[in-house]
Amino acid sequence: QVQLVESGGGLVQAGGSLRLSCAASGITFRRYRMGWFSQAPGKEREFVAAISSSRGAPYYADSVKGRFTISRDNAKNTVYLQMNSLKPEDTAVYYCAAADIVRRAGRPDSGTDSYDYWGQGTQVTVSS
DSSP states (O other): OOEEEEEOOEEEETTOOEEEEEEEESSOGGGEEEEEEEEOTTSOOEEEEEEOSSSOOEEEOTTTTTTEEEEEETTTTEEEEEEOSOOGGGOEEEEEEEEETTTTTTOOTTOGGGOSEEOOOEEEEEEO
């Protein structure tokens, strides 16, 4: 069975930091591109960051560049999102996603339809 389990969300004041984790099981982790998406109530799910399966190259949404850092530990089957300088507009449920690098070859990192598996999400709330 495939499972992506997010953790690390919570309530933080503006300017604060959180580190999200996503533990994957049931997949050959090193063969999957990993991504983070966010979804606020009543809004579309939006791309936040992605990291390649091979080189570990990161890609970020413009809104989080310079503030968030995505990383992965293939030995632990885990992807992370370090979130610094948080803003109230970052408030959302954050979802982890995994994309098979063969099946999804050529698909953009930022597209929700480019990913095969999704976690249940973890809530991030940033107060002003």
